[in-house]
Amino acid sequence: MLIIDSPSNNAYFNIATEEYLLTRFPIEEIFLLYVNAPSIIVGKFQNTLAEINLDYVKEKGIKVVRRMSGGGAVYHDLGNLNFSFHKVLGDDDFGDFKPFTQPVLNVLNRLGVPAVLKGRNDLLVEDKKFSGNAKLARKGKMIQHGTILLNSEMEVLAEALIPNPLKFIDKATKSNRGRVTNLINYLPKTTTTADLKNYLTEEIHQNNPGSKQYSLTEQDIAEIEKLAAEKYQTWEWNFGFSPNYNFQKAIKIPAGFIEVHLDVHKGFIEKAKIYGDFFAEKALEELESKLIGQKHEIEDLRNTLSTIDLTGYFGKVTLDEVIEVFK
Incomplete structure (x- = not known):
């Protein structure tokens, strides 16, 4: 397994990285970690305008990016760690989120956080969500990715994701706005996303013999930036792709x-x-x-x-x- 820590906090770049890696490593298993500056990541099948507070998002300079997978909209900032597993699509149950959320639970449980997988794809602590997960299958591979709210700005999260539902009539996938929490409320106050990266990297190394770190090359970065510019930064993808x-x-x-x-x-x-x-x-x-x-x-x-x-x-x-x- 290749373990990759993205060098960028740019959401366009990081969401493009997930797609790029499908072609760059068609058979290798990958564990990708990244942290985005303030951004909203919407599910592939969502109506973007119906998920965001557009005026607030523009005022705050929050990026809006559509990802390849389904599910609901999530808010990212520097207090949120994102993880992404890539593996060859096999006979595994595509709907089973447990195998790739278990490493996160292992780390947090060892740190004394009573985190659990609840429902299909959410990680909760004391019935409050700190991680949403989504999946996709493409080019013979499966990607499962998720968020980990460590110390996000909850006020910004709340304001950025409060559209007026009465404006829109559509059949697009709607986000479920459940109660959310930051893990910093259950961990030492000095804990950072870099600490979580290290804990998760160690967990993956221990459970995947032969795993190794991989740093994106200059060519990788150039190709990702090209994909980001041509697709993930465009209005046509982020807004125009919305369902009717x-x-x-x-x-x-x-x-x-x-x-x-x-x-x-x-x-x-x-x-x-x-x-x-x-x-x-x-x-x-x-x-x-x-x-x-x-x-x-x-x-x-x-x-x-x-x-x-x-x-x-x-x-x-x-x-x-x-x-x-x-x-």
């Missing part, structure tokens, strides 16, 4: 009540309908038609709407006021 959805929102501004309904396909607006009690000088159908084919992305919509005389459709309004109804 219907968006609706209503706001009250000085000019009146505005309500917007959108049908969105692969991130692009296919249908738009606007309602309200404002006084429109121009036909709203004109404005609705201008929205067709636009990305459901605030900066793109801002650019489009900034070229239009909105007062003709809504009366005395500002661009910022109208933009609010599309968020």
Whole structure:
């Protein structure tokens, strides 16, 4: 087994690393560890906008990255350690998460933490979740990866993952917001993610004779950065890949009540309908038609709407006021 400690805290890079390793090491077993700077990692089949507090995420500069596996959205920061097992896909039960969560439990139990695997894929301590796990099968290999909340900023986690569920009607996988906790509440206060890395690395070495450390080469890093730039940093993957959805929102501004309904396909607006009690000088159908084919992305919509005389459709309004109804 190869043990790899990512040299980066960039979520785009680290999520790309998981995919890159499938091709780089098609038959080797791998244990990957990485820590991301503040970021939200959404499941492959999720509607990204329905999982995040977009305004807050943008204000805080939190990266949003879609991963290859299913499951729910999770928040990462420097107080969260991520682990990833890669092995050749065999006759193992794909739905069994225990084999690859057991090393984590072994380490924590030895440290006096009463951690357990509960349900299908969550690790809990005193009925509070500190680790969510997900799986995928691809290119003849299986990846199981998970989080370990050690000392994450819980206030940021809570704010970043509180979208308005009433805005979206879709069939995308929804995240389960259970009670979560930091392991630092059960460990010595000086414990760091580097300490957990060391404990887990020792555990893997002991249980996998012949395992060895592998450092990403300059060529590895260049290939990962290329994949990150072409896929994991793009709007098309992180937002546009979302399942189709219907968006609706209503706001009250000085000019009146505005309500917007959108049908969105692969991130692009296919249908738009606007309602309200404002006084429109121009036909709203004109404005609705201008929205067709636009990305459901605030900066793109801002650019489009900034070229239009909105007062003709809504009366005395500002661009910022109208933009609010599309968020």
